Amino acid sequence: MDVQVLRCFVAVADGATVTQVAAEAHMTQPALSRALRRLEHEVGAELFQQVGRLLRLTPAGRAFRQHAGVALEQLDRGLRTVHETVSPESGLIPLAFLHSLGTWLLPPLITGFRERFPRARFELRQAGEGVLVRNLLDGTADLLLTAGDPGHPLITWRRLLVEPLWLAVPPGHRLARRRRARLSEVADEPFIMLRHEQGLRTVTETLCRTAGFTPQVGFEGDEVATLRGLVGAGLGVALVPRPHAAAPADAPSYLRVTDVHSARDIGIARLTSRTLPPSSARFLDHVREHAASVAERQHVHAPAPENARTGP
Missing domain, CATH: 1.10.10.10 (Winged helix-like DNA-binding domain superfamily/Winged helix DNA-binding domain)
Structure with a gap:
């Protein structure tokens, strides 16, 4: 045939x-x-x-x-x-990653890896969590860099970092001049959130329930950058990572949350049963070794104990 x-x-x-x-x-x-x-x-x-x-x-x-x-x-x-x-230095690494990680975490990891293996090639895909997990399951991607454990029985996930989530409020908001706030202080305000299939949406809803209220949804978006922009436009508040680049003049104010542990896990995932090709295996080792130093430069926390979950 x-x-x-x-x-x-x-x-x-x-x-x-x-x-x-x-x-x-x-x-x-x-x-x-x-x-x-x-x-x-x-x-x-x-x-x-x-x-x-x-x-x-x-x-x-x-x-x-x-x-x-x-x-x-x-x-x-x-x-x-x-x-x-035959040519281990020039292998292809199919990698899927969450939109918001492509601005600060992924670039230095790739740069550092290519300094060691300059002929390595990357096939990159970015999307929301649901699409990324499907990329991993159907073999489109070898590795998945994402926020939170996918919780799938066929996937092994390892936590790399703990990224703080800040309360973003519009310029001129009653809390905008403060550095800290309780999440419960915005219980009656509309929240700008990602759609239901996104992990940050689940984290936001869980933190709000922990703080004693159910958030009112003012708008649902597809990317964290959109949430920040709409908060800056005065349409509501949001729990988001602080941006890692210079913010525009009309950017939201970011307040540290004091009444709940406001953070999300960043980790890397692979199929449990599949042996990774040599290049992808090397990149996985590189990420585990260097993610903490990237986080330190970006003022993001590395996890206390190393944490991995393998699907049952």
């Missing part, structure tokens, strides 16, 4: 046209059509049916697509492992 034809089948099955796939594979459209018919002959079933000008998967095609994808993924991993065995 021709691997290139198998990749073309997957591409067409996922919605690309035969013309598009043929061009990307440097084949003519008739040649690709003949190759797909040969694949159907090898499989022993019709994989596509013509619907107007489009090809749609048959039930047999849908079943074969699932297994073909897994086979190609395993093949690509094998090829990658062989490449890294």
Whole structure:
């Protein structure tokens, strides 16, 4: 079975046209059509049916697509492992990370690693926690740098840092000139929060309940930077990490919270059952070794005891 034809089948099955796939594979459209018919002959079933000008998967095609994808993924991993065995200094590191960690934690970690391994390559993905966990589970990423334990039975997570969360209030707010405040002092004000699938949303709601109230949601956003901007615009208050770059003139005031332990865990995760390729394993060791020093430069706390959770 021709691997290139198998990749073309997957591409067409996922919605690309035969013309598009043929061009990307440097084949003519008739040649690709003949190759797909040969694949159907090898499989022993019709994989596509013509619907107007489009090809749609048959039930047999849908079943074969699932297994073909897994086979190609395993093949690509094998090829990658062989490449890294032959040339370990130039391996690829697929890494997923939370949006807010891309501004201060990830860049110095990558810079330090590439000083030691200048030929190392990174394939980076950033998103919210739900998407990042799926990247890890489906093999798109080897490692996941995120806030909080994903709590998934197939994932091993290790805490690296404890990042303080500050009470952000608008300029001119009654608390804006203070350095500290109790979270309960803003119990009646609207909170600007991330959406429900985000870990910071859960942390915020838990801290508010601990302080004795349920937060009123004024707005739901997708990124921490958005929350800060909306607080600065006077739309509410928020619990967020303090920014690690110079703030604009209309930025919120950040107050240390005194009545609850306002912080979130930052950690790194991997699939428990999967042996990491050499480059990703080296980067994991690098992160464990150097995250604390990055945190110190950014005035973020390293954890007291080393803490890891392995899925049951």
